[in-house]
Amino acid sequence: MSRPSDHYDSPAPAPASDDVTQPRLGLIGWLRWFWRQLTNMRTALFLLLLLAIAAVPGSLVPQRSSDPNGVTQYFADNPDLAPVLDKIQAFDVYSSAWFSAIYLLLFISLIGCVIPRTKHHFQALRAQPPRTPARLVRLAGFTERTAPAGTDAAAAVDSARSLLKKSGYRVALFDSAPRGGSREFSASAERGYLRETGNLVFHFALVGILITVGFGSGFGFSGQRVLVEGQTFVNTLLAYDSFSPGRFFTDSSLEPYKLTLDDFSVTYETQNLKAYGQAIDYSAAVSVTRRGEALQTGVVKVNAPMRTGGTDVYLLGNGYAPSITVKDPNGVVVFTDAVPFLPQDANLTSLGVIKVPDGLSEQLGMIGFFYPTQAASSTGAFYSSYPDLEYPMLTLNIYSGDLGLNAGVPTSVYSLNTDKMTRLTGGKTGVKSLELKPGETQQLPNGLGSVTFNDAHPGAAANDFSGSVLRFASFDIHHDPTQVWVLSFAVLALLGLLTSLFVPRRRVWVKAIEHDDGTLTLEYAGLARGEDPALEAAVTDIADRHGRLLVSSTSAVPATEQN
């Protein structure tokens, strides 16, 4: 039998007297025993269910792969539990030793199960349908008919053969020795080999997916880069804000194309008052120059990445990047840049950090809040009431002291460590935080110098702020050479699944029994191989069609007898 021994369709197991239970088995014996255990249906089922259960914790606990900030937060919230969970790889469930062990065992079992079946299936494809059973009565859809008078047994079976062949059956004819005075001719037919083929294709395709995902993805990479409108990025390792290469990645595989964010525009809902201000479109207009080629323009949108230079460019996030200039007391510029601020809510209240390490008497840090449309609550706190630039306002809290940039510890551009700094404005200092509208300049406390919130569109009308602050877009840039393969295997799996679940595999027999009195009995029966709900209907249908065929062929010959 091709199927695992505990497939319901396999012969019943032999009584447990085989060598498995004998004490001295030897290494080979044990290995064989283990292999047989691993490749039976029950093990496959057990491992499948185990895999389902093992996947659950990864949805309950944040994962480093998909939610690194969540993991940091979890450690902060559960300082006692988190390290214990970390020990059992609960934050990396899907790459953990135990999860991998389960799916690797499952796939070894799968391969061990599918290879012998494939071998057997190839043999079956070449083999003849088996001999017709002696008795058809107990089989599915058993139908008995009396042939029209004058029908020849051999001819009847022969016409059954062509009928079955036309319906896609493989047919073998048998002619059994006379039994108790009657002679039997029969056709044994089988169809639906595609069912098993589909099943094998499905299981092999799963192996294909696992292998391409496992090994192939090592050749790719993914990186992130934030670009403010007008900025250009060159596709080289150093230009990325963060970069994660696959195991086999070499940076020579990066094509150094140039990508400029020309414009980032957002469309807001203004018709539907219930969803007023909801973003309905983000468009990043970019231009790309590949080596030796002319400049090309394109648009990157959410759900519509741009494929260029062997990479896929995705639009992930966006926000405002207020442009800020800091001057020393003599009016010398010590800092000027557009600083991306991270959005904090749906109306884009945004938080950003400005670090001025050099040029002033002390290092300077600023924590800024940007409100595209500033409003004040009854307590006086500012918030943003609309995500577009209607009434932009920047507030800055100033800190002086040690920025901690020289400690050798990498620091995030989005956070300010104020441990070694003195707060100069806001909070308990009694000094008001700086508030700036685009184009305005204010003096820094303690005569440190001045800070300017640059207007990106200085020529605009007095109360038109729409172009006053630049936007930024964050791009994910990926290269994954396996995608096509994974997709092909997935499609193959789906096709295999469809064939294996819907193509019926069945055997059908037609038997013609000649009786002493010259009459001819026709018997029809079928046998399902796997699920086959339509088997009986199919047998009846064959009997009916065969009957009509015989009637038409005998009525062509002048009838000798009437009944």
Place this chain on the structure above:
Amino acid sequence: MNLNELSILSLYSAMAVYALAFISFAFDLAKRSAAVKTADEAAGLAALSAVPVGVGAVNGMQTAGSTGNLDSGKPAGTIVNRISARIANDAATPYGRSKSLRIGVSLTVLAWAIHLMADVLRGFAAGRVPWANMYEFAMTGTLLIVTVFLIVLTRADLRFLGTFVTGMVLVLLGIAALRFYVEVAPLPPALQSAWLVIHVFVASLGTGFFALGFALSVVQLLQFRREALVATAGRVRLRFLATLPSAATLENLAYRVHIIGFILWTFTLMAGSIWAEKAWGRYWGWDTKEVWTFIIWTIYAGYIHARATRGWRGSRSAWLAIVGFSAVMFNFGVVNVFFKGLHAYSGL
């Protein structure tokens, strides 16, 4: 009254009609129980022990199908070869279609039409497909459950599941209307994709088949217990079960409904990956929603294997189907609302 208000009105009307359909179906079950009781009393104890013949022992397609066919003298065409015929024929106590059953089905069709109207109006009100947040998922998903049920009815007589289907749809719609309701809003950029139409629709359709499969598996388990009780002359509480198909027939039906659901779910998984690649730049990232879609797929793959594993056919595989559907409901009701992840589209 604008389109959305009209949609809400239709939805509440549909719920009212579903409630009436539920009552009719429940009446039918009560009548079935009464009929079984009368039949039992009339036949006396002797009949009781004769009932399981040809029902309890059957397991597997060939035998289940051929029991009725040994009489070879039957003219062609009357042979019991259609599953619908088998459903009617292998009940322990034969039972026709009561008036309340027919009323229940008619009311379900009516409720379905109003429900469809509510869904379509919501779509027009929003100017897009009506499945972009929890309220709309629930509305369209339940519509598809009823659609699948009604379509299957034309091919196999599963009217006895009416109580379950209308009851479940009623509960889900009630939760959706009271807890998940959100105003019409345009699609955020992340959802503006043809894959929203395909992926979510196929997932909901798959859920419709899983729901029906779940119901069949539950009835299969109850029927199995009844058959065991009858075999040992125990007392059966849910009498109406005697008018339903045998556990073996129910199992075969459940399996067929489940494999359609499984194929749709496989497609959902693939379409979701393609969409994820377009939207987030990776086709698979073990996001919570992806994890649960995978878990559900694996459980149903387990169910299909169980059906092919000796010792696991019958009740054990039915339990797997029940676990699978619980995971589907958990994915919809709990993961969407309470779990954190990229799929933050519940709209709540």
